[in-house]
Amino acid sequence: MEIKNAKILITGGATGMGYEMAKIFKEKGAEVLICGRTEKTVMDAAKELDVLGFTADVANEQDVENLFKFVEEKWNGLDVLINNAGVGYFSDLVATTTEDFARVWDINVKGAFMVGREAAKIFIRQNKGNIINIGSTASLYGFANGSAYVASKFALKGMTECWRAELRKNNVRVMQINPSEVVTEFGAKSGYGSNDNGKKLTASEIAHVAMSMLTMNDVGFITDTTVFATNP
Structure with a gap:
């Protein structure tokens, strides 16, 4: 697809990977809308x-509905959804509370589902569109202390595959990016931590992957891609 003048919505677009994706798409001439939970x-x-910016919590259905009303009012259409909003929580199984688990699930799975559903309504109407879900290597394998996060990312992968099968007849390309550790604020916020030694992935590498996936001719698409640092 052509990035110039494309209408691109990025959830969780105010920081980290979302911010870098918004930056690179804007530089290439796209119209970009970012959303996040904290207005400032x-x-x-x-x-x-x-x-464009819009304050919305993707785990709140009314917020999601308001976000897409804004999309329709501003653009009357959409070319790309990047489902990037997400949170992490890492703790051993016996210390993980139901509330901890549900909070991760609400944003990483339910939020992605609601945003994807509303975008799909537009894409079906247009008979074209693109969805990139930002997964994780945690959608490929489990690890100790990852019950809540890994479960959410495995679920996201499953939804991605369902949407891909369902929406291909409407010329909608559904893709997923699975980054390994990326040095952003995510690590500190989730309690996972991140040792920035200058050799690990940064948000700009993930933005590059998203750009590469979208700019492939529409006749084909990359279903999913996993990104590792060469020698972290």
Whole structure:
């Protein structure tokens, strides 16, 4: 697809990977809308990037409905959804509370589902569109202390495969990016930590992958890709 003038919505777009994706798409001439839960963070990022900003919690259905009303009012259509909003939580099984588990699930799975559903309504109407879900290597294998996060990312992978099968007849390309550890604020916020030694992935590498996937001619698409640092 052609990035110039494309209408691109990025959830969790005010920081980290979402921010870098918004930046690279804007530089290539796209119209970009970022959303996030914290108004000041979203609006500051939108101003820095010269893109549209909207405050929305993807785990809240009314917020999601309001987000897509805004999309329709501003653009009357959409070319790309990047489902990037997500949270992490890492703890041993016996210390993980039901509330901890549900909080991760609400954003990483239910939130992605609701945003994807509303975008799909537009894409089916248009008979074209693109979805990139930001997964993780945690959608490929489990590890100790990862019950809540890994479960959410395995579920996201399953939804991605369902949407891909369902929406191909509408010329919608559904893709997933599975980053390994990326040095962003995610690690600190989730309690996982991140040792930035200059050799690990940064958000710009993931933005590069998203750009590469989208700019392939529409006759084909990369279903999913996993990104590792060469020698972390």
